[in-house]
Amino acid sequence: MRNKIDPYVSDTAQQRRLYKRTLFVVVLSQIFGGAGLAAGITVGALLARDLLGTDAYAGVPTALFTLGSAAAAFLIGMMSQRVGRRFGLATGFLTGAVGAVGVIIAATFESVTLLFLSLLVYGAGTATNLQARYAGTDLALATERATAVSIAMVSTTFGAVAGPNLVEPMGRVADGLGLPTLSGPFLLAGAAYLFAGLILLVFLNPDPLLVARAIESKRQETTDTSVHKTESTHDSRGVYVGAFVMILSQIVMVAIMTMTPVHMRHHGHELGAVGLVIGFHIGAMYLPSLVTGVLVDKVGREIMAIASGVTLFFAGVVAAFAPADSLFLLIVGLVLLGVGWNFGLISGTAILVDATTPETRAKTQGSVDVWIALSGASGGMLSGIIASQSSYLMLSLLGGIISLVLVPFVLWYRRHLSL
Template structure:
């Protein structure tokens, strides 16, 4: 067994020689990710809650109410690619820290745009703010770098559930942050972005200071050493299997993102049209974001035990129920609308964890971070599309039509998942040749 260290930093060698050290680093990484995700969740939720309302106030029309979320998500797309590349080249620590800190600067820009009524600055800042949301999602991968196949979904879920604390607190601090903003001469709707700036910057500094023994660098070194003794597998068959897994994972995450973002984006506008106040909007979105992250531990265990594909199908079914519940909710019923948004968050949660786990299963450590960043770009762009189209659909049709369309769209992931279960022809031929 080779013990050469010239292709990796010297501090990696003790982890190669000790499984106990690997497990200790795995647990330490999860702890740091959990703490950073608490702050990151607050930053993520703060902007989402009032972004559409701020745009409506500055633009004076509902037609472009979905634009802030679209810009935020578009910025998230570009940032996902950059964070993935930086992580692949320099490790998770550098990539995640850079993304969170950029998101904090974007939030500061949004506040300045609101103070100066500068639409162009608002749009540019929302793009940069998207870096924080992209990084908040990419942090879930850090916990899987040193996890085995039976721990991956659970590791992802631990990262996501920790986001709940900040994500639920963010929307419910909309009122107090608005009052604080007004007291210092900042527009009320820009208040939550003050919280977002502090949250993302704190998350970035935490990653930068404490994630010093990088899990991805260690995992790559371990994988490289182990691969030296495994040359008998058919690379062609493995590639075919991996491509199907990557396609299935991308489809699951893209469709769930489109449906979730589209319906969530227009819910505050829909509520405002029917007399609900900012505090009520914050409460409904808070329940929604709680459902996006709080069930993660249970979801992760189910994905590991019940199976990736079964849970992905469950995600599509739940999103269908969410769409129809939102469509037919009485306009004066906070309870039914809250249930719809909880189902929307739950469907997204299951889709994200099952899709992410399938993606990790289908990629090798040599290219995993870069592939994860690329897939997250598609996810972010799909969210941007959902955000833009949601405002147009509601402006020219209705919130009910948007919700029904989203629910029906989510069912498309089922045939893709079923297709991914079929073994590639090349694998069948290989199995016949080697006697499996």
């Protein structure tokens, strides 16, 4: 491995070529990863409702695969820190594929226990899909990190938008195989995660994180920089702020998104309409990424983090007051929800990457993604309880109001930076 890395350490042109190649490989894997991600989001709550016979626990699937993604995020981060992005990310996607197969078996035999266990394992794919964005930043210049994140994320759009709109066709495929209709999207998820993992395992070589670490080590030797000085560039405050922006965006987005399919089905919308709304939502989560990345790099991390809070607020308001039979307004609300999450994730990621060094980056990123996943699990779990005890309107409105906390928090951090 060292022989593969050495040519890149002192050759800037080689580094730039590897950076572009890494982005291409990440993009390719994310196309498949997005399709795998979309299955659980679209029909997970509906599958649980059918097996459990109640709406009160419809948020449990989202909570479970998000909880599973929390554990996976930590393990993938640790594995990436030790042996590189290639093996860490590939292992995560392949584990997600195993979870998808488990969901299919659970649905076939109507086993709630196996369903819940499989959703935990399936969550590894979600964690990997999210952590893959970091691979694009390992060799990026400081002025293009957000853009690198956005390129990795925008590629998820192709699979993520196609996934929900393949719900009905995959349901027919499942019917033809003698499987439950709602297990169909998980057939797609299993295959998609398998391909994503294999792409990274085969083509993400040499590993970008290991190369970045070797470059940093060489730079320290050349400039006679001490270990203590390098460690001092780790900005704990920046890590906390970046994490908070991503966590709050995640919890609000997951809570409203999880209960939207259930809310729609309650009011007579067909499964195809549910897939359409979620497809627009997931598209809005990822498609704006190229523009968002440029804005974060050019306009500023903090301004775009504030924009995230404001956009999520309007998303909650629109979703709350949209007439239940208005497909258009539901789409508008869920699109705003996706865009707000996109702003928060990319600006928060950029703040986090800026605040870390190659020596600690993967471990820190994995730890932060654990909290992002846990916040999503909390949002998914609480969303069903809040909606069943009050209403979808109250859930959406509460999410929008909570989002505004980002504004004063980021303004405080921005003032700290100017001191």
